[in-house]
Amino acid sequence: EAGVTQFPSHSVIEKGQTVTLRCDPISGHDNLYWYRRVMGKEIKFLLHFVKESKQDESGMPNNRFLAERTGGTYSTLKVQPAELEDSGVYFCASSVLAGVNEQFFGPGTRLTVL
Amino acid sequence: GQNIDQPTEMTATEGAIVQINCTYQTSGFNGLFWYQQHAGEAPTFLSYNVLDGLEEKGRFSSFLSRSKGYSYLLLKELQMKDSASYLCAVPDNYGQNFVFGPGTRLSVLP
Numbered sequence: 001e002a003g004v005t006q007f008p009s010h011s012v013i014e015k016g017q018t019v020t021l022r023c024d025p026i027s028g029h030d031n032l033y034w035y036r037r038v039m040g041k042e043i044k045f046l047l048h049f050v051k052e053s054k055q056d057e058s059g060m061p062n063n064r065f066l067a068e069r070t071g072g073t074y075s076t077l078k079v080q081p082a083e084l085e086d087s088g089v090y091f092c093a094s095s096v097l098a099g100v101n102e103q104f105f106g107p108g109t110r111l112t113v114l
Numbered sequence: 115g116q117n118i119d120q121p122t123e124m125t126a127t128e129g130a131i132v133q134i135n136c137t138y139q140t141s142g143f144n145g146l147f148w149y150q151q152h153a154g155e156a157p158t159f160l161s162y163n164v165l166d167g168l169e170e171k172g173r174f175s176s177f178l179s180r181s182k183g184y185s186y187l188l189l190k191e192l193q194m195k196d197s198a199s200y201l202c203a204v205p206d207n208y209g210q211n212f213v214f215g216p217g218t219r220l221s222v223l224p
Contacts (some may be wrong), residue, residue, distance in 0.1 A: 033212075041216070042214045042215060042216045043157075043217075044141045044214070045212060045213070048126065054209075056210060056211065059211070090155070099205075099209050100144045100164075102147070102162065103159075104159075105149075105156040105157040105158070107154065107155050110156075
C-alpha cells in the first residue's frame with residue numbers, strides 16, 4: 001500500500017512569490033491534516049480536512065495560506081505571497097477515521113523562502 | 115491548551131538502553147503517541163498509550179502515568195539505525211489533531 005506522498009520534496013523561492021504544495025493521502029483515508037515545523041520549533045497543526053470539507057483550520061497562520069481538497073482526494077496548500085518566516089517543513093498526514101487515531105505522515109516538503 | 119516537554123538531545127551507545135521522557139499538561143487527555151522520525155523522512159508511528167502502565171513492543175516500550183502527566187519511551191539493545199528524532203504527541207482537546215513536543219534527537223554511537 002502506498003503511503004502519504006508529498007510534492008515537491010524541496011522548494012526554494014523568493015519572498016513575495018507563490019508556492020503550492022501537494023499532498024496525496026493514503027487511498028481511502030477521508031481525514032487529511034497539514035502540519036508544519038519552522039526552524040527550531042515543534043511540529044504544529046495547520047488544518048484538518050474530512051473529505052473535501054475543512055473540519056478545523058484554527059492553525060492556519062494567516063490569510064496568505066490557502067488549503068484546498070477538491071474532490072476529497074489530494075490536497076494543495078498555497079502560500080501567496082511567501083514571507084521569510086514561512087520557511088520550514090510542511091507535513092501532511094492522513095487517517096481513516098477522525099478522532100484519536102494513528103495518523104500516517106508524509107515525508108514533508110522543505111520550503112525555503114529567501 | 116496542551117503543553118509538552120521533552121529533552122532536546124540524547125546520546126547513547128550501541129547495545130545500551132535509553133529512556134526518553136515526555137511530560138505533558140493538558141486540559142483533557144485522549145492518550146499519548148510516540149513517533150520516530152529519521153532525518154528527511156516521514157514520522158512513523160511507534161506507540162499509543164491511553165491507560166497507565168507499560169506497553170512493550172519488541173525492543174521498544176512505552177510507559178504512561180496519567181496522574182503525573184508523564185510518559186517515557188524505552189529503547190533496548192540500541193542499534194545505529196535507532197538514531198532519529200522521537201516525537202511525543204497528544205491529541206488536542208477535541209481528539210482530532212496532534213499537539214507535538216519539540217522532539218528528542220537521539221544519537222547512537224558505536
